[in-house]
Amino acid sequence: MHDKFGSFYGTTSECGSNQYGTIWMLSKTGKETVLHQFAGGGSDGCYPFAGVARDSNGNIYGNVTDCGFDNLGALYELNTRGTFSLLHSFNGSDGVGPLGEPLRTSKGMLFGVTEQGGTYGGGTVWEYVP
16 A cells, blocks of 8 residues: 555564564655554454555554454554554454455445354455444
8 A cells, every 4th residue: 555655554464573563654765664563462453464555544454363352353543643443353253364455445434354254154244434
């Protein structure tokens, strides 16, 4: 994902001080900035194996395949002030282990998929409205 200034955004899956992954920005001049280091546990996430989506205000959205409240993955937001928030923790019935970059519509809804969970255990398609 990139912004209007030419900076790129992404994640690492097992880096950072806790080895749980990071969210980073790379400026068009090549300067890397770590925006968030995942800490694991119920109030943070771990192992983001996908890219991120941004809204028109510059807030970043993504998902992690593990951690969150039930340790089944979570959806997060990193706002432009640098505040990290878990928006949703998956609980099994709504999915386990979200995969891939979340897709964001022009109206702000986020969509994605999970690899497991749901009614029959084979995964879900999820929707979130921030």
